[in-house]
Amino acid sequence: MMLRALFEEIVLIDADDALARAEAADLSDANALARPARVWAGTYADAATARIAVVTAGAASRHQESRLALASRSAAIVVQCARSLADAGFDGILLVASNPVDLLAAVALRHAGLPAARVIGTGTLLDTSRLRQALAHRLDVAPGAIHGFVLGEHGDSEVAAFSSLRIGGQPLESFAPEADLPAVAEEVRAAAYRIIEGKGFTSFGIATAIVRICEAIVRDERAILPVSARLSGEFGIDDLHLSMPCILGAGGIERVLLPDLDEREKAALKRSAEILRDALARLDSGG
Numbered sequence: 001m002m003l004r005a006l007f008e009e010i011v012l013i014d015a016d017d018a019l020a021r022a023e024a025a026d027l028s029d030a031n032a033l034a035r036p037a038r039v040w041a042g043t044y045a046d047a048a049t050a051r052i053a054v055v056t057a058g059a060a061s062r063h064q065e066s067r068l069a070l071a072s073r074s075a076a077i078v079v080q081c082a083r084s085l086a087d088a089g090f091d092g093i094l095l096v097a098s099n100p101v102d103l104l105a106a107v108a109l110r111h112a113g114l115p116a117a118r119v120i121g122t123g124t125l126l127d128t129s130r131l132r133q134a135l136a137h138r139l140d141v142a143p144g145a146i147h148g149f150v151l152g153e154h155g156d157s158e159v160a161a162f163s164s165l166r167i168g169g170q171p172l173e174s175f176a177p178e179a180d181l182p183a184v185a186e187e188v189r190a191a192a193y194r195i196i197e198g199k200g201f202t203s204f205g206i207a208t209a210i211v212r213i214c215e216a217i218v219r220d221e222r223a224i225l226p227v228s229a230r231l232s233g234e235f236g237i238d239d240l241h242l243s244m245p246c247i248l249g250a251g252g253i254e255r256v257l258l259p260d261l262d263e264r265e266k267a268a269l270k271r272s273a274e275i276l277r278d279a280l281a282r283l284d285s286g287g
């Protein structure tokens with residue numbers, strides 16, 4: 001974020017004060033060689049007038065802990081962040097990256113005191129980048145030349161919407177009839193696991209996705225990105241956060257779009273929504 005010179009001020013808040021101070025000091029060193037920005041470790045009061053608050057706080061996974069138990073500890077952390085921002089009078093856009101991101105964006109919305117258009121999850125923007133990258137390698141075109149989306153849950157039930165994907169205006173089945181789409185979808189789905197196996201966490205991909213979303217908002221770009229938005233009836237899905245292509249601008253989610261999907265993709269999206277609804281219910285009931 002600092003290197004893209006998007007903001008004049010960046011406040012870091014972490015439960016671990018010493019960590020926030022150290023990261024801020026390290027970033028400040030880097031800033032001497034970049035465009036000026038003030039980066040410091042602060043408080044929620046310092047963030048009250050921020051344009052965007054990005055929530056990346058989460059619980060670290062413990063040995064043999066279930067996904068739901070981890071989700072429930074991360075949910076408690078996100079609730080605390082959202083409430084603290086609300087108490088400080090924050091009235092900007094809340095971008096949630098903490099996992100499980102669709103559930104935690106829904107949880108944040110309940111506590112942030114903000115309209116739904118201003119509580120966004122990073123969703124499948126990262127998965128969509130991975131899809132473009134995976135296809136770019138196979139088809140020998142630039143990732144940016146591939147127009148398409150991964151939709152639904154950021155997670156195992158995500159849906160690679162191949163039927164609406166276009167390369168130079170051409171559908172995938174005519175551009176590359178031989179492409180092994182299930183293998184591509186699986187590579188995308190497993191990408192995070194492979195990275196975590198090697199380095200323990202993922203960082204550059206998600207950080208760049210966060211920056212891209214912030215950029216679209218700060219510059220009121222009306223860019224169309226797949227992010228986790230509160231749905232209200234799209235594809236029959238209500239009252240849930242999941243990823244659809246959205247027009248992003250100064251007001252956050254300016255509009256949720258409905259891409260053309262084939263019947264199989266529509267069914268997969270509904271399944272993804274059911275999985276999320278069920279997980280949210282279990283999270284609400286404490287497991």
Ligand SMILES: NC(=O)c1ccc[n+]([C@@H]2O[C@H](COP(=O)([O-])OP(=O)(O)OC[C@H]3O[C@@H](n4cnc5c(N)ncnc54)[C@H](O)[C@@H]3O)[C@@H](O)[C@H]2O)c1
Pocket residue numbers: 013014015016019056057058059060074077080081097098099100101122123126154201202203206
């Ligand atoms: N959406 C995505 O695509 C994506 C990608 C990567 C990571 N993530 C998620 O981002 C989150 C963070 O990942 P990480 O690798 O940076 O983990 P991390 O453990 O390195 O960082 C989490 C930080 O949250 C802080 N924290 C804990 N409770 C807090 C609280 N109540 N208030 C403020 N800070 C608090 C911790 O001190 C820690 O520094 C995880 O939930 C992870 O799953 C999401």
